[in-house]
Amino acid sequence: MAISVTATALPEVKIVEPKVFGDARGFFYESFNAREFAESVEPGIEFVQDNHSRSVKGVLRGLHYQIEHAQGKLVRVVEGEVFDVAVDIRKSSPNFGKWVGVNLSAENHRQLWVPPGFAHGFVVLSEAAQFLYKTTDYWYQAHERSIVWNDRDIGIEWPIDFEPVLAAKDAAGKRLSEAEIFA
Numbered sequence: 001m002a003i004s005v006t007a008t009a010l011p012e013v014k015i016v017e018p019k020v021f022g023d024a025r026g027f028f029y030e031s032f033n034a035r036e037f038a039e040s041v042e043p044g045i046e047f048v049q050d051n052h053s054r055s056v057k058g059v060l061r062g063l064h065y066q067i068e069h070a071q072g073k074l075v076r077v078v079e080g081e082v083f084d085v086a087v088d089i090r091k092s093s094p095n096f097g098k099w100v101g102v103n104l105s106a107e108n109h110r111q112l113w114v115p116p117g118f119a120h121g122f123v124v125l126s127e128a129a130q131f132l133y134k135t136t137d138y139w140y141q142a143h144e145r146s147i148v149w150n151d152r153d154i155g156i157e158w159p160i161d162f163e164p165v166l167a168a169k170d171a172a173g174k175r176l177s178e179a180e181i182f183a
Contacts (some may be wrong), residue, residue: 059164062121084102087147092182
């Protein structure tokens with residue numbers, strides 16, 4: 001196997017770590033293999049869109065989700081470091097409202113599988129970060145929703161000692177108690 005998979009405190013959210021082959025010239029790893037993903041992470045998933053963002057230190061994006069056309073996301077960082085968060089927003093889940101956070105960086109090559117039904121966000125810890133992710137459905141602006149990053153009811157422990165830089169839509173995010181959520 002070229003990947004190892006570790007369940008997080010939210011069992012559906014998984015850390016995917018590729019086997020990295022490195023020497024004095026640099027390194028190589030498979031960033032995605034559909035067969036191994038289906039066998040080790042989640043069967044039956046088809047990714048339809050790849051996204052790439054670059055943000056500077058202190059930028060916080062999220063917590064995003066689509067209320068219709070829910071997206072699963074396989075996320076990774078190829079420059080810098082972020083603290084990446086998934087929040088279970090499925091009302092019927094025993095983990096509803098709980099969150100998990102993982103440091104993703106260019107150095108650790110970790111990826112995080114965030115399945116449909118979870119809100120997702122990250123904050124940039126390094127001077128800059130390039131964030132890549134695959135999605136299981138297309139982006140639909142009409143269905144995009146945002147939960148405010150500092151909702152006290154969720155209680156995410158962001159590893160920051162500064163006020164993050166937010167997009168207007170994220171600053172206007174709703175609290176989980178007021179947000180549209182999954183059944």
